[in-house]
Amino acid sequence: MLTFLLLVFLSYYPYGSLLSGILLGGSLMFLLGLVDDVYNLNAKFKLFLQVAIVTVVYLLGVKIDTIFNPFQMGEVVHLAWWLSYPITLLWIVGICNAVNFIDGVDGLAGSVITVNSITLAIVAVSMTPSNSISALIAFILSGSMLAFLAYNFNPAKIFMGDSGSLFSGFLLASLSITGVMKTATLAILLPFVVLAVPIIDITFSTLRRILKGHSPFVADAEHIHHKLLKAGLSQNKTVVTITFVAIVGGAIATSLVGSIGHYLIYMLVLLLIMFGLSLIAITRKKNINPEQILEEEQHKNEEQ
Numbered sequence: 001m002l003t004f005l006l007l008v009f010l011s012y013y014p015y016g017s018l019l020s021g022i023l024l025g026g027s028l029m030f031l032l033g034l035v036d037d038v039y040n041l042n043a044k045f046k047l048f049l050q051v052a053i054v055t056v057v058y059l060l061g062v063k064i065d066t067i068f069n070p071f072q073m074g075e076v077v078h079l080a081w082w083l084s085y086p087i088t089l090l091w092i093v094g095i096c097n098a099v100n101f102i103d104g105v106d107g108l109a110g111s112v113i114t115v116n117s118i119t120l121a122i123v124a125v126s127m128t129p130s131n132s133i134s135a136l137i138a139f140i141l142s143g144s145m146l147a148f149l150a151y152n153f154n155p156a157k158i159f160m161g162d163s164g165s166l167f168s169g170f171l172l173a174s175l176s177i178t179g180v181m182k183t184a185t186l187a188i189l190l191p192f193v194v195l196a197v198p199i200i201d202i203t204f205s206t207l208r209r210i211l212k213g214h215s216p217f218v219a220d221a222e223h224i225h226h227k228l229l230k231a232g233l234s235q236n237k238t239v240v241t242i243t244f245v246a247i248v249g250g251a252i253a254t255s256l257v258g259s260i261g262h263y264l265i266y267m268l269v270l271l272l273i274m275f276g277l278s279l280i281a282i283t284r285k286k287n288i289n290p291e292q293i294l295e296e297e298q299h300k301n302e303e304q
Contacts, residue, residue, distance in 0.1 A: 019133065021060030022174050028053045029096060029170040033163030043217035047093070050166075054092045055085075062174050063088045091191075092173040098198030099169030100162060101205060102242075105225045105235050106154035110145045111243040112197050113168045117142040119194045119250035120172065124179030126257050134179025141171050154235040169198075190257065196249040197242060200224070 032049050035041060041049075065084040067077050079087070103109035121138035145168070151157045160168075176191035192199060201224050206216045214220070228238040 018061050018178050021057045021062040022137065022171070022178070024060065025053055025057035025062065025092075025174060026167050026170050028056070030163050030167040033161060033166035037161045037163055047217070050093050050096060051089060054089050057092070057174070058085055058088050062092075062177060064091060064177055088177070091177070092170060094202060095173035095176075095195060095198065096166050096169035098195070098202035099172065100165040101202050101223060102198050102225065103160050103165045104223055105229070105238055106156040107149055107152050107236070107239045108225055108242060109160055109165055109168070110149045110152050111239055112246045113172065114142050114145040114149065115243060115246040115250055116172055116195055116197075117145065117175075119253055120175050120179060120191075122254055123190060123194065123257055124175070126254070127179075134175050137171065138175050138179070141168065141175075153239075190253050193249050193253040193256075197224075197246045 029050070032046065032053065036046055063084055064087050065079050065081075067079065099109060099113065102112060117138045121135040121142065124135040124138065125132060148158070148160070148164075152160065172195060176194065205220075205223060208222060209216045209218065209220065225238050225242060228241060229235070233241065
């Protein structure tokens with residue numbers, strides 16, 4: 001009921017249809033993931049429901065229907081619906097499942113989502129300052145993930161589940177469409193740079209399964225994080241390594257579209273986040289709290 005009232009309320013505002021699509025799609029993806037967490041749905045049936053959700057969202061205006069021609073500066077290419085729909089479908093469903101795939105180590109999905117959402121927010125603000133709604137939602141997502149990560153690092157007390165990963169993946173995919181893809185010549189490439197980690201993982205995972213003659217819907221233990229764990233890295237080191245790759249992708253994307261000021265702000269914010277996440281991981285591992293660390297440091301300084 002609350003979701004319905006919010007949809008009606010938002011429909012009267014600028015970009016109301018887009019907001020309604022994002023809100024409705026995110027809610028439906030969350031519910032789908034929640035049901036899957038409880039009842040372990042068949043993979044093909046879950047994919048069918050994802051397609052249905054994206055179809056509804058597409059009709060509400062969250063779609064890739066225009067792109068900028070990279071070979072002709074300033075030229076806008078309008079896509080017919082029969083081309084726009086499958087591209088939008090592939091993008092949103094792909095990113096949703098890509099985020100779901102990387103949720104295999106405590107703190108990994110949340111860390112990557114945090115970096116990706118902050119990057120999308122800063123890129124959106126840099127490219128379209130007048131339309132800040134996409135950036136606002138992205139910042140809200142990053143803040144939510146930071147709070148979640150405080151309890152999700154190894155050893156985790158709470159878990160994201162399919163409900164969280166599908167919801168977050170949908171937001172990243174839809175925000176990359178509404179806030180980035182339609183705004184400049186390089187925009188069509190930027191989401192691939194920003195979301196490089198989940199895109200690379202799902203691409204190689206799908207190709208690997210197909211080449212081995214396995215169904216792409218059958219889970220395995222050959223994702224990027226699995227390979228790093230097999231190489232001897234701990235869970236926390238695996239998270240830091242993959243998150244660093246996500247930060248590099250975000251830095252590249254930010255440097256392509258923003259001023260040096262935006263780039264420096266981005267790096268400063270992410271460095272602070274990485275410091276905070278490292279502090280959380282250390283304190284969780286030692287089963288102490290940050291206040292205890294600060295008290296110990298202060299005590300050492302007084303002794304000196």
